[in-house]
Amino acid sequence: MSDLYTKRLRGLVRTCGENLGLSLREGVYYFAVGPQFETPAEIRAMRILGADAVGMSTVTEALTCGHMGMDLIALSLISNMAAGVLDQPVTGEEVDETGRRSAADFSALIREIVSRLE
Template sequence: MPQLAQIKKAVSFINKKTKNFKPQIGLIAGSGLGWAIPPLEKKVIVPYTTIPGFLQSTVPGHAGNLIFGEYKGTKIVVMQGRFHFYEGYQMKEFAISVRTLKMLGVEKLLVSGAVGSMDKQLPPGSLCVLKDHINFMCNNPLIGNSREPEFGPMFFDLSEAYDKTMRKVTLAACKKIGLKAKEGVYIAVTGPNFETPSEIQMFKKWGASVVGMSVVPEVLVARQCGIKVLGLAVVTNMGCGIEKKPLSHEQTIRESKKAEINFKKLMEILFVKL
């Protein structure tokens, strides 16, 4: 089935479940952050497993639900769990979820993720507000997937992949709640293994601040669709070789859980201010 038809089918199903709820802001919640959202009014939960043609989350810490609701008058949809290239999906399949959000009405997208840091000013527990990225996945979700004009032009500008105004609001909000934050550059790798010490040193020389296994494919699809993007990278560990202890996904989940309170406070501000 062509992707446009597949997405229209998913949107039709979701609209029936939510009674044509039109979210203004979308949040993609990364590892361990799926529960770090403010309490929503008029909440409707739609499991990924029930949506026709939707991908399924298979990684621990990704519940696999679309959560719809209102927070102080702002209509929100949360992707409680995302999809990763290392799960075995084709890269072009990642366009399905973001394009579905677009057709549901999303105009601004907050993309969060757990990351390793290469910047000592971004220790575990801090937040890197993304100002740019490097796609080191050597793949792109728009390859062979860009000929449907409903989702934007094939060739589009990325000089401001991450919205300046939303970044400014976020940094001010972080200061208000006492969350250590600064802007930085995300480098995306395929995973699922963590990086080697030599790779981390190379990424630092390229100008990357943090490294992760997601975010960038979603951002590319969103920007093609004309959705404004805010990238929020929660630091769960320092990059391999910077600290002497070995890395693990359990550590990622554990540190993400610690960040839940501050992340939730931040969402309470951003859902209103953005």
């Protein structure tokens, strides 16, 4: 599991993002059980552990795929700043609005990636 996301697919995603003029970043994803937003204290602890992003999905599916020997890449749309980062609470409405604003670019990225898969 130490090389779960393959270099080939990570490179493909980077290339597709560049072709579309999108700003993509790689980082450490911290899995939170949910379904609630994290507290500011939890976010501080996750930062200490090296988290760049926090979410409630992806990891269980990625582990299953990894155990099956599949080539794998994970993409996350960061939809909100974590609790305690800004002086305002995290809301579901903020998450939904970010998703709506980003849907076209994210969909274009997925289409571009799929069109280049071998």
